[in-house]
Amino acid sequence: MDLTILYRGPLASCDYDCPYCPFAKRRDSRAQLTADREALARFADWATARRDDRLSLLFTPWGEGLVRSWYRRTLAELSHQPHIDRVAIQTNLSCRTDWLADADPDTLALWCTYHPGQTPYDRFLAKCRDLAARGIRFSVGVVGLPEHLEHARRLRADLPAHVYLWVNAAEGHTYTDPEADAWTALDPLFPYSRHPHRSAGLPCRTGASVVSVDGDGTVRRCHFVRAELGNLYDGSYRDALRPRPCPLAVCDCHIGYVHLETLPLYDVFAGGVLERVPAALPTA
Template structure:
Protein backbone atom coordinates (compact mmCIF):
# COMPACT_ATOMS: atom_id res chain seq x y z
CA UNK A 1 0.00 0.00 0.00
CA UNK A 2 1.17 3.52 -0.77
CA UNK A 3 0.21 5.80 2.14
CA UNK A 4 0.77 9.32 3.41
CA UNK A 5 1.07 9.86 7.15
CA UNK A 6 0.88 13.20 8.93
CA UNK A 7 2.50 12.78 12.33
CA UNK A 8 1.84 14.94 15.39
CA UNK A 9 3.17 13.95 18.81
CA UNK A 10 2.84 15.58 22.22
CA UNK A 11 5.17 18.49 21.43
CA UNK A 12 3.55 21.90 21.96
CA UNK A 13 6.60 24.11 22.46
CA UNK A 14 7.60 26.75 19.95
CA UNK A 15 10.34 29.34 20.16
CA UNK A 16 8.18 31.86 18.30
CA UNK A 17 5.09 33.75 19.51
CA UNK A 18 3.21 34.72 16.34
CA UNK A 19 -0.11 36.32 17.33
CA UNK A 20 -2.06 34.72 14.45
CA UNK A 21 -0.79 31.18 15.05
CA UNK A 22 -2.53 28.48 17.12
CA UNK A 23 0.92 27.14 18.06
CA UNK A 24 1.33 29.85 20.68
CA UNK A 25 4.60 30.23 22.51
CA UNK A 26 4.84 27.53 25.12
CA UNK A 27 7.52 25.76 27.14
CA UNK A 28 7.01 22.03 27.42
CA UNK A 29 8.03 20.29 30.62
CA UNK A 30 10.83 17.75 30.57
CA UNK A 31 8.15 15.10 31.11
CA UNK A 32 6.28 16.20 27.99
CA UNK A 33 9.46 16.31 25.91
CA UNK A 34 10.43 12.82 27.05
CA UNK A 35 6.94 11.61 26.18
CA UNK A 36 7.15 13.19 22.74
CA UNK A 37 10.53 11.60 22.12
CA UNK A 38 9.32 8.16 23.18
CA UNK A 39 6.27 8.50 20.95
CA UNK A 40 8.40 9.36 17.94
CA UNK A 41 10.79 6.49 18.65
CA UNK A 42 7.83 4.11 18.69
CA UNK A 43 6.58 5.56 15.42
CA UNK A 44 10.07 5.13 13.92
CA UNK A 45 10.03 1.46 14.94
CA UNK A 46 6.72 1.06 13.15
CA UNK A 47 8.02 2.83 10.03
CA UNK A 48 11.04 0.50 9.88
CA UNK A 49 8.75 -2.53 9.84
CA UNK A 50 6.60 -1.35 6.94
CA UNK A 51 9.15 -2.04 4.20
CA UNK A 52 9.01 -5.78 4.84
CA UNK A 53 5.21 -5.56 4.58
CA UNK A 54 5.44 -4.02 1.12
CA UNK A 55 4.23 -0.53 2.05
CA UNK A 56 5.52 2.69 0.50
CA UNK A 57 5.27 5.70 2.81
CA UNK A 58 5.33 9.48 2.65
CA UNK A 59 5.67 11.12 6.07
CA UNK A 60 5.03 14.70 7.12
CA UNK A 61 5.90 16.03 10.58
CA UNK A 62 3.67 18.92 11.65
CA UNK A 63 3.68 19.19 15.44
CA UNK A 64 2.16 21.95 17.56
CA UNK A 65 5.46 23.73 17.79
CA UNK A 66 8.91 23.72 16.24
CA UNK A 67 10.23 20.21 15.61
CA UNK A 68 13.77 20.73 14.38
CA UNK A 69 15.10 22.28 17.58
CA UNK A 70 14.75 18.76 19.02
CA UNK A 71 17.31 16.09 18.15
CA UNK A 72 14.81 13.24 17.83
CA UNK A 73 13.03 14.89 14.91
CA UNK A 74 16.32 15.58 13.14
CA UNK A 75 17.38 11.96 13.69
CA UNK A 76 14.07 10.66 12.32
CA UNK A 77 14.27 12.93 9.28
CA UNK A 78 17.75 11.63 8.44
CA UNK A 79 16.90 7.97 8.98
CA UNK A 80 13.59 8.05 7.12
CA UNK A 81 15.13 9.86 4.17
CA UNK A 82 17.46 6.90 3.56
CA UNK A 83 14.82 4.15 3.85
CA UNK A 84 14.03 2.49 0.52
CA UNK A 85 10.30 2.29 1.30
CA UNK A 86 9.98 5.97 2.30
CA UNK A 87 9.26 8.04 -0.78
CA UNK A 88 9.19 11.40 1.02
CA UNK A 89 9.83 12.72 4.51
CA UNK A 90 9.00 16.37 5.11
CA UNK A 91 8.64 18.71 8.05
CA UNK A 92 6.95 22.01 8.78
CA UNK A 93 9.52 24.35 10.32
CA UNK A 94 10.36 27.98 11.00
CA UNK A 95 14.01 27.33 10.02
CA UNK A 96 15.30 28.62 13.35
CA UNK A 97 17.33 25.48 14.15
CA UNK A 98 20.91 24.97 13.04
CA UNK A 99 21.05 23.19 9.68
CA UNK A 100 24.45 21.51 9.86
CA UNK A 101 22.71 18.13 10.15
CA UNK A 102 20.91 18.54 6.81
CA UNK A 103 23.95 17.40 4.86
CA UNK A 104 23.13 13.92 6.18
CA UNK A 105 19.70 13.96 4.54
CA UNK A 106 18.99 12.14 1.32
CA UNK A 107 18.06 15.09 -0.94
CA UNK A 108 16.03 12.79 -3.18
CA UNK A 109 13.47 12.14 -0.45
CA UNK A 110 13.81 14.83 2.25
CA UNK A 111 11.96 18.14 2.06
CA UNK A 112 11.05 21.14 4.20
CA UNK A 113 8.03 23.41 4.39
CA UNK A 114 9.61 26.58 5.78
CA UNK A 115 7.45 29.33 7.24
CA UNK A 116 8.76 32.88 7.47
CA UNK A 117 7.59 34.82 10.52
CA UNK A 118 8.36 38.54 10.18
CA UNK A 119 8.84 40.00 13.63
CA UNK A 120 10.10 36.70 15.04
CA UNK A 121 13.30 36.47 13.01
CA UNK A 122 15.47 38.77 10.95
CA UNK A 123 14.96 38.59 7.21
CA UNK A 124 18.62 37.99 6.40
CA UNK A 125 18.86 35.22 8.98
CA UNK A 126 15.92 33.43 7.38
CA UNK A 127 17.29 33.90 3.87
CA UNK A 128 20.67 32.55 4.97
CA UNK A 129 18.98 29.40 6.26
CA UNK A 130 16.95 29.01 3.10
CA UNK A 131 20.03 29.36 0.94
CA UNK A 132 21.76 26.55 2.84
CA UNK A 133 18.95 24.22 1.78
CA UNK A 134 19.15 25.55 -1.77
CA UNK A 135 22.88 24.84 -1.97
CA UNK A 136 22.35 21.29 -0.68
CA UNK A 137 19.68 20.65 -3.31
CA UNK A 138 16.99 19.85 -0.74
CA UNK A 139 13.43 20.46 -1.91
CA UNK A 140 11.66 23.16 0.07
CA UNK A 141 9.10 25.91 -0.13
CA UNK A 142 8.91 29.10 1.88
CA UNK A 143 5.94 31.17 2.80
CA UNK A 144 4.06 33.20 5.34
CA UNK A 145 0.60 34.33 6.36
CA UNK A 146 -0.64 37.13 4.13
CA UNK A 147 -1.31 39.75 6.78
CA UNK A 148 -1.53 43.28 5.44
CA UNK A 149 1.17 44.61 7.75
CA UNK A 150 3.74 42.15 6.40
CA UNK A 151 3.17 42.82 2.68
CA UNK A 152 6.50 44.72 2.44
CA UNK A 153 8.33 41.82 4.10
CA UNK A 154 6.69 39.36 1.69
CA UNK A 155 7.82 41.39 -1.33
CA UNK A 156 11.34 41.74 0.05
CA UNK A 157 11.69 38.02 0.74
CA UNK A 158 10.45 37.11 -2.73
CA UNK A 159 12.92 39.50 -4.33
CA UNK A 160 15.89 37.95 -2.51
CA UNK A 161 15.13 34.25 -2.91
CA UNK A 162 16.16 32.35 -6.05
CA UNK A 163 13.35 32.43 -8.62
CA UNK A 164 13.03 28.65 -8.64
CA UNK A 165 12.20 28.59 -4.91
CA UNK A 166 8.42 28.62 -4.65
CA UNK A 167 6.99 31.10 -2.17
CA UNK A 168 3.45 30.51 -0.96
CA UNK A 169 1.18 32.93 0.86
CA UNK A 170 -1.46 31.60 3.24
CA UNK A 171 -4.60 33.66 2.97
CA UNK A 172 -5.67 35.31 6.22
CA UNK A 173 -9.22 34.07 6.69
CA UNK A 174 -10.05 35.16 10.23
CA UNK A 175 -11.74 38.25 8.80
CA UNK A 176 -14.19 37.78 5.90
CA UNK A 177 -13.37 39.75 2.74
CA UNK A 178 -10.04 40.78 4.22
CA UNK A 179 -8.38 41.57 0.88
CA UNK A 180 -9.21 44.12 -1.79
CA UNK A 181 -9.20 43.00 -5.42
CA UNK A 182 -5.97 44.93 -5.93
CA UNK A 183 -4.32 43.19 -2.98
CA UNK A 184 -5.35 39.78 -4.30
CA UNK A 185 -3.82 40.67 -7.66
CA UNK A 186 -0.58 41.82 -6.01
CA UNK A 187 -0.29 38.69 -3.88
CA UNK A 188 -1.05 36.48 -6.87
CA UNK A 189 1.91 38.01 -8.68
CA UNK A 190 4.10 36.71 -5.85
CA UNK A 191 2.28 33.40 -5.34
CA UNK A 192 0.45 32.29 -8.50
CA UNK A 193 -1.40 29.73 -6.39
CA UNK A 194 -2.64 32.23 -3.82
CA UNK A 195 -6.24 32.17 -5.01
CA UNK A 196 -6.40 28.42 -4.53
CA UNK A 197 -5.74 28.99 -0.82
CA UNK A 198 -7.91 32.09 -0.62
CA UNK A 199 -11.13 30.09 -0.86
CA UNK A 200 -12.61 27.29 1.20
CA UNK A 201 -13.81 24.11 -0.45
CA UNK A 202 -17.23 22.57 -0.03
CA UNK A 203 -16.37 19.19 1.46
CA UNK A 204 -19.34 17.67 3.31
CA UNK A 205 -20.13 14.25 1.91
CA UNK A 206 -17.43 14.53 -0.73
CA UNK A 207 -14.76 11.97 -1.45
CA UNK A 208 -11.36 12.52 0.14
CA UNK A 209 -8.29 10.33 0.42
CA UNK A 210 -8.14 11.12 4.13
CA UNK A 211 -8.78 7.83 5.90
CA UNK A 212 -8.25 5.84 2.72
CA UNK A 213 -4.53 6.27 2.07
CA UNK A 214 -3.86 9.51 3.97
CA UNK A 215 -3.71 9.20 7.77
CA UNK A 216 -3.33 11.77 10.54
CA UNK A 217 -1.39 10.00 13.28
CA UNK A 218 -1.27 11.15 16.89
CA UNK A 219 1.69 10.43 19.13
CA UNK A 220 -0.17 7.76 21.08
CA UNK A 221 -1.03 5.90 17.88
CA UNK A 222 -4.61 7.08 17.47
CA UNK A 223 -5.45 8.01 13.88
CA UNK A 224 -7.84 10.81 13.04
CA UNK A 225 -9.75 11.15 9.82
CA UNK A 226 -8.06 14.52 9.40
CA UNK A 227 -7.26 17.61 11.47
CA UNK A 228 -10.64 19.22 10.78
CA UNK A 229 -12.89 16.15 10.75
CA UNK A 230 -11.34 14.89 13.97
CA UNK A 231 -13.13 11.57 14.43
CA UNK A 232 -10.78 8.79 15.48
CA UNK A 233 -10.82 6.04 12.84
CA UNK A 234 -8.53 3.56 14.55
CA UNK A 235 -5.11 2.93 16.02
CA UNK A 236 -1.97 2.72 13.90
CA UNK A 237 -0.18 0.11 15.99
CA UNK A 238 -3.25 -2.07 16.50
CA UNK A 239 -4.98 -1.84 13.13
CA UNK A 240 -2.15 -1.23 10.66
CA UNK A 241 -2.67 0.52 7.35
CA UNK A 242 -4.98 -2.11 5.90
CA UNK A 243 -7.19 -2.08 8.98
CA UNK A 244 -7.44 1.71 8.92
CA UNK A 245 -8.09 2.17 5.22
CA UNK A 246 -11.67 2.84 4.15
CA UNK A 247 -13.54 5.35 2.01
CA UNK A 248 -14.89 7.98 4.38
CA UNK A 249 -16.72 11.05 3.02
CA UNK A 250 -15.94 14.26 4.88
CA UNK A 251 -18.30 15.34 7.67
CA UNK A 252 -17.20 18.99 7.62
CA UNK A 253 -19.08 21.64 5.69
CA UNK A 254 -15.94 23.21 4.25
CA UNK A 255 -12.20 22.59 4.10
CA UNK A 256 -9.86 25.57 4.04
CA UNK A 257 -6.52 24.10 5.12
CA UNK A 258 -3.87 23.14 2.56
CA UNK A 259 -3.02 19.83 4.23
CA UNK A 260 -6.69 18.90 4.04
CA UNK A 261 -8.10 20.11 0.73
CA UNK A 262 -5.14 18.84 -1.32
CA UNK A 263 -6.44 15.32 -0.68
CA UNK A 264 -9.99 15.89 -1.94
CA UNK A 265 -10.60 13.57 -4.88
CA UNK A 266 -12.29 16.15 -7.10
CA UNK A 267 -9.56 18.76 -6.69
CA UNK A 268 -6.52 19.02 -9.00
CA UNK A 269 -3.80 19.48 -6.39
CA UNK A 270 -2.07 16.11 -6.69
CA UNK A 271 -1.54 16.79 -10.36
CA UNK A 272 -0.52 20.41 -9.72
CA UNK A 273 2.08 19.56 -7.07
CA UNK A 274 3.13 16.04 -8.02
CA UNK A 275 6.00 14.76 -5.87
CA UNK A 276 6.17 18.16 -4.11
CA UNK A 277 2.69 17.87 -2.63
CA UNK A 278 3.80 17.52 1.01
CA UNK A 279 6.36 20.31 1.04
CA UNK A 280 4.10 22.47 -1.14
CA UNK A 281 6.31 22.76 -4.20
CA UNK A 282 4.27 22.82 -7.43
CA UNK A 283 5.40 21.07 -10.59
CA UNK A 284 5.67 24.36 -12.47
CA UNK A 285 7.98 26.10 -10.00
CA UNK A 286 10.55 26.82 -12.71
CA UNK A 287 8.11 28.76 -14.91
CA UNK A 288 5.49 30.44 -12.71
CA UNK A 289 7.38 33.67 -12.03
Protein backbone atom coordinates (compact mmCIF):
# COMPACT_ATOMS: atom_id res chain seq x y z
CA MET A 1 0.00 0.00 0.00
CA ASP A 2 1.15 3.53 -0.80
CA LEU A 3 -0.02 5.82 1.98
CA THR A 4 0.55 9.48 2.79
CA ILE A 5 0.07 10.39 6.45
CA LEU A 6 -0.30 13.85 7.96
CA TYR A 7 0.65 13.46 11.62
CA ARG A 8 -0.35 15.97 14.29
CA GLY A 9 0.39 15.05 17.90
CA PRO A 10 -0.54 16.88 21.10
CA LEU A 11 2.23 19.51 20.78
CA ALA A 12 0.75 23.02 20.73
CA SER A 13 3.53 25.25 22.05
CA CYS A 14 5.41 27.70 19.85
CA ASP A 15 8.33 30.04 20.43
CA TYR A 16 6.80 32.78 18.23
CA ASP A 17 3.88 35.12 18.99
CA CYS A 18 2.54 35.85 15.50
CA PRO A 19 -0.65 37.93 15.88
CA TYR A 20 -2.43 35.87 13.19
CA CYS A 21 -1.85 32.54 14.97
CA PRO A 22 -4.01 31.28 17.86
CA PHE A 23 -1.13 29.17 19.22
CA ALA A 24 1.38 32.01 19.50
CA LYS A 25 3.56 31.80 22.61
CA ARG A 26 1.49 28.94 23.98
CA ARG A 27 3.30 26.82 26.53
CA ASP A 28 2.86 23.09 27.00
CA SER A 29 3.27 21.72 30.50
CA ARG A 30 5.94 19.14 31.23
CA ALA A 31 3.25 16.46 31.24
CA GLN A 32 1.96 17.64 27.84
CA LEU A 33 5.47 17.56 26.40
CA THR A 34 6.01 14.07 27.77
CA ALA A 35 2.74 12.93 26.21
CA ASP A 36 3.76 14.42 22.87
CA ARG A 37 7.17 12.75 22.97
CA GLU A 38 5.60 9.38 23.78
CA ALA A 39 2.96 9.75 21.06
CA LEU A 40 5.61 10.63 18.49
CA ALA A 41 7.75 7.66 19.50
CA ARG A 42 4.75 5.34 19.13
CA PHE A 43 3.99 6.71 15.68
CA ALA A 44 7.64 6.44 14.60
CA ASP A 45 7.79 2.84 15.81
CA TRP A 46 4.66 2.04 13.80
CA ALA A 47 6.02 3.74 10.67
CA THR A 48 9.36 1.97 10.99
CA ALA A 49 7.67 -1.42 11.25
CA ARG A 50 5.39 -0.93 8.19
CA ARG A 51 7.95 -2.33 5.78
CA ASP A 52 5.35 -3.80 3.44
CA ASP A 53 3.91 -0.32 2.79
CA ARG A 54 5.36 2.71 1.02
CA LEU A 55 4.92 5.69 3.32
CA SER A 56 5.19 9.45 2.91
CA LEU A 57 4.96 11.43 6.16
CA LEU A 58 4.21 15.10 6.80
CA PHE A 59 4.34 16.40 10.37
CA THR A 60 2.01 19.35 10.88
CA PRO A 61 2.23 20.27 14.59
CA TRP A 62 0.13 23.13 15.94
CA GLY A 63 3.30 24.37 17.60
CA GLU A 64 6.94 24.36 16.54
CA GLY A 65 8.29 20.83 16.50
CA LEU A 66 11.94 21.25 15.58
CA VAL A 67 12.84 23.12 18.77
CA ARG A 68 12.14 19.77 20.47
CA SER A 69 14.93 17.19 20.33
CA TRP A 70 12.52 14.29 19.83
CA TYR A 71 11.23 15.73 16.56
CA ARG A 72 14.73 16.34 15.20
CA ARG A 73 15.87 12.86 16.18
CA THR A 74 12.73 11.15 14.89
CA LEU A 75 12.78 12.87 11.49
CA ALA A 76 16.46 12.04 11.01
CA GLU A 77 15.90 8.38 11.92
CA LEU A 78 12.80 7.99 9.75
CA SER A 79 14.61 9.51 6.78
CA HIS A 80 16.87 6.43 6.65
CA GLN A 81 14.03 3.91 6.43
CA PRO A 82 14.03 2.37 2.92
CA HIS A 83 10.22 2.08 2.73
CA ILE A 84 9.66 5.77 3.59
CA ASP A 85 9.73 7.91 0.45
CA ARG A 86 9.46 11.30 2.16
CA VAL A 87 9.49 12.67 5.69
CA ALA A 88 8.73 16.38 5.98
CA ILE A 89 7.68 18.89 8.61
CA GLN A 90 6.22 22.39 8.71
CA THR A 91 8.58 24.67 10.64
CA ASN A 92 9.41 28.29 11.39
CA LEU A 93 13.10 27.29 11.12
CA SER A 94 13.96 28.76 14.52
CA CYS A 95 15.89 25.63 15.47
CA ARG A 96 19.53 24.98 14.78
CA THR A 97 20.28 23.09 11.57
CA ASP A 98 23.30 20.93 12.45
CA TRP A 99 21.04 17.95 13.23
CA LEU A 100 20.41 17.63 9.50
CA ALA A 101 23.85 16.06 9.14
CA ASP A 102 22.28 12.89 10.57
CA ALA A 103 19.40 12.86 8.06
CA ASP A 104 19.15 11.45 4.54
CA PRO A 105 18.73 14.52 2.28
CA ASP A 106 17.12 12.35 -0.40
CA THR A 107 14.19 11.66 1.94
CA LEU A 108 13.92 14.50 4.46
CA ALA A 109 12.42 17.85 3.46
CA LEU A 110 11.28 21.05 5.19
CA TRP A 111 8.31 23.35 4.65
CA CYS A 112 9.58 26.61 6.13
CA THR A 113 7.64 29.76 6.98
CA TYR A 114 9.19 33.18 7.48
CA HIS A 115 7.41 35.32 10.05
CA PRO A 116 8.59 38.96 9.82
CA GLY A 117 9.11 40.51 13.22
CA GLN A 118 9.61 37.16 14.94
CA THR A 119 13.20 36.50 13.95
CA PRO A 120 16.03 38.62 12.50
CA TYR A 121 15.89 38.49 8.72
CA ASP A 122 19.59 37.75 8.31
CA ARG A 123 19.36 34.83 10.74
CA PHE A 124 16.48 33.27 8.84
CA LEU A 125 18.17 33.79 5.47
CA ALA A 126 21.42 32.28 6.75
CA LYS A 127 19.54 29.14 7.78
CA CYS A 128 17.92 28.90 4.36
CA ARG A 129 21.31 29.14 2.72
CA ASP A 130 22.62 26.47 5.08
CA LEU A 131 19.76 24.16 4.05
CA ALA A 132 20.66 24.72 0.41
CA ALA A 133 24.34 24.03 1.08
CA ARG A 134 23.41 20.76 2.81
CA GLY A 135 21.30 19.68 -0.17
CA ILE A 136 18.06 19.66 1.84
CA ARG A 137 14.82 19.96 -0.11
CA PHE A 138 12.79 22.88 1.21
CA SER A 139 10.32 25.58 0.36
CA VAL A 140 9.95 28.97 2.04
CA GLY A 141 6.82 31.01 2.40
CA VAL A 142 5.05 33.91 4.04
CA VAL A 143 1.50 34.83 4.99
CA GLY A 144 0.21 37.32 2.44
CA LEU A 145 -0.51 40.25 4.73
CA PRO A 146 0.06 43.75 3.26
CA GLU A 147 2.80 44.50 5.78
CA HIS A 148 4.69 41.37 4.67
CA LEU A 149 4.94 42.27 0.99
CA GLU A 150 8.27 44.08 1.10
CA HIS A 151 9.73 41.39 3.35
CA ALA A 152 8.64 38.77 0.82
CA ARG A 153 10.17 40.70 -2.06
CA ARG A 154 13.45 40.97 -0.20
CA LEU A 155 13.38 37.27 0.61
CA ARG A 156 12.70 36.29 -3.01
CA ALA A 157 15.66 38.38 -4.14
CA ASP A 158 18.01 36.85 -1.56
CA LEU A 159 16.99 33.20 -1.61
CA PRO A 160 18.85 30.74 -3.84
CA ALA A 161 17.23 30.83 -7.26
CA HIS A 162 16.06 27.20 -7.10
CA VAL A 163 14.08 27.68 -3.86
CA TYR A 164 10.33 28.10 -4.29
CA LEU A 165 8.78 31.02 -2.39
CA TRP A 166 5.10 30.40 -1.66
CA VAL A 167 2.49 32.83 -0.37
CA ASN A 168 -0.51 31.83 1.73
CA ALA A 169 -3.56 34.04 1.51
CA ALA A 170 -4.15 35.57 4.94
CA GLU A 171 -7.21 34.13 6.67
CA GLY A 172 -10.15 36.50 6.42
CA HIS A 173 -8.33 38.87 4.05
CA THR A 174 -9.93 39.85 0.74
CA TYR A 175 -7.48 40.73 -2.04
CA THR A 176 -8.16 43.31 -4.71
CA ASP A 177 -6.90 42.35 -8.14
CA PRO A 178 -3.88 44.70 -7.90
CA GLU A 179 -3.01 43.25 -4.47
CA ALA A 180 -3.33 39.72 -5.80
CA ASP A 181 -1.17 40.63 -8.80
CA ALA A 182 1.59 41.84 -6.49
CA TRP A 183 1.63 38.53 -4.63
CA THR A 184 1.34 36.51 -7.84
CA ALA A 185 4.45 38.26 -9.15
CA LEU A 186 6.30 36.62 -6.25
CA ASP A 187 4.42 33.31 -6.26
CA PRO A 188 2.77 32.43 -9.57
CA LEU A 189 0.76 29.77 -7.70
CA PHE A 190 -0.80 32.32 -5.34
CA PRO A 191 -4.12 32.22 -7.28
CA TYR A 192 -4.67 28.73 -5.84
CA SER A 193 -4.49 30.21 -2.34
CA ARG A 194 -6.37 33.45 -2.96
CA HIS A 195 -9.88 31.99 -2.74
CA PRO A 196 -11.24 28.91 -0.92
CA HIS A 197 -11.91 26.00 -3.26
CA ARG A 198 -15.41 24.62 -3.58
CA SER A 199 -15.03 20.99 -2.63
CA ALA A 200 -18.45 19.59 -1.68
CA GLY A 201 -19.03 16.32 -3.49
CA LEU A 202 -15.75 16.49 -5.38
CA PRO A 203 -13.26 13.63 -5.47
CA CYS A 204 -10.31 13.93 -3.10
CA ARG A 205 -7.41 11.61 -2.36
CA THR A 206 -7.92 12.01 1.39
CA GLY A 207 -9.54 8.98 2.93
CA ALA A 208 -8.07 6.71 0.26
CA SER A 209 -4.33 7.26 -0.22
CA VAL A 210 -3.98 10.19 2.21
CA VAL A 211 -5.02 10.26 5.87
CA SER A 212 -4.60 12.35 9.00
CA VAL A 213 -3.44 10.79 12.28
CA ASP A 214 -3.45 12.31 15.76
CA GLY A 215 -1.38 11.44 18.81
CA ASP A 216 -3.79 8.71 19.94
CA GLY A 217 -3.65 7.06 16.53
CA THR A 218 -7.13 8.17 15.49
CA VAL A 219 -7.29 8.19 11.69
CA ARG A 220 -9.39 10.73 9.80
CA ARG A 221 -9.48 11.49 6.11
CA CYS A 222 -7.89 14.91 6.75
CA HIS A 223 -7.34 17.45 9.49
CA PHE A 224 -10.54 19.27 8.56
CA VAL A 225 -13.08 16.42 8.56
CA ARG A 226 -13.70 15.10 12.06
CA ALA A 227 -15.34 11.79 11.13
CA GLU A 228 -13.11 8.90 12.24
CA LEU A 229 -11.98 6.09 9.94
CA GLY A 230 -10.54 3.91 12.69
CA ASN A 231 -7.27 3.65 14.59
CA LEU A 232 -3.78 3.39 13.18
CA TYR A 233 -2.46 1.02 15.81
CA ASP A 234 -5.16 -1.65 15.74
CA GLY A 235 -5.36 -1.53 11.94
CA SER A 236 -9.08 -0.77 11.94
CA TYR A 237 -8.59 2.16 9.54
CA ARG A 238 -7.46 -0.03 6.65
CA ASP A 239 -10.89 -1.37 5.73
CA ALA A 240 -12.21 2.20 5.66
CA LEU A 241 -9.75 3.43 3.03
CA ARG A 242 -11.58 4.11 -0.21
CA PRO A 243 -12.31 6.99 -2.61
CA ARG A 244 -14.98 9.29 -1.25
CA PRO A 245 -16.19 12.81 -2.11
CA CYS A 246 -15.40 15.77 0.13
CA PRO A 247 -18.20 16.43 2.66
CA LEU A 248 -17.24 20.08 3.26
CA ALA A 249 -18.46 23.10 1.31
CA VAL A 250 -14.99 24.55 0.74
CA CYS A 251 -11.33 23.76 1.34
CA ASP A 252 -9.10 26.74 2.03
CA CYS A 253 -5.83 25.25 3.32
CA HIS A 254 -3.02 24.05 1.08
CA ILE A 255 -2.50 20.80 3.00
CA GLY A 256 -6.13 20.02 2.22
CA TYR A 257 -6.86 21.26 -1.29
CA VAL A 258 -3.57 20.02 -2.71
CA HIS A 259 -5.19 16.56 -2.60
CA LEU A 260 -8.33 17.51 -4.53
CA GLU A 261 -8.42 15.51 -7.74
CA THR A 262 -10.12 18.41 -9.54
CA LEU A 263 -6.97 20.53 -9.16
CA PRO A 264 -3.73 19.86 -11.04
CA LEU A 265 -1.51 20.26 -7.99
CA TYR A 266 -0.21 16.68 -7.89
CA ASP A 267 1.31 17.40 -11.29
CA VAL A 268 2.51 20.87 -10.27
CA PHE A 269 4.18 19.52 -7.12
CA ALA A 270 5.16 16.12 -8.51
CA GLY A 271 7.81 14.70 -6.20
CA GLY A 272 7.31 17.48 -3.66
CA VAL A 273 3.66 17.49 -2.60
CA LEU A 274 4.40 17.22 1.11
CA GLU A 275 7.13 19.85 1.31
CA ARG A 276 5.39 22.17 -1.17
CA VAL A 277 8.23 22.05 -3.67
CA PRO A 278 7.03 22.23 -7.30
CA ALA A 279 8.48 19.96 -9.95
CA ALA A 280 9.65 23.12 -11.77
CA LEU A 281 9.74 26.67 -10.53
CA PRO A 282 6.49 28.29 -11.69
CA THR A 283 6.53 31.40 -13.85
CA ALA A 284 3.96 34.20 -13.82
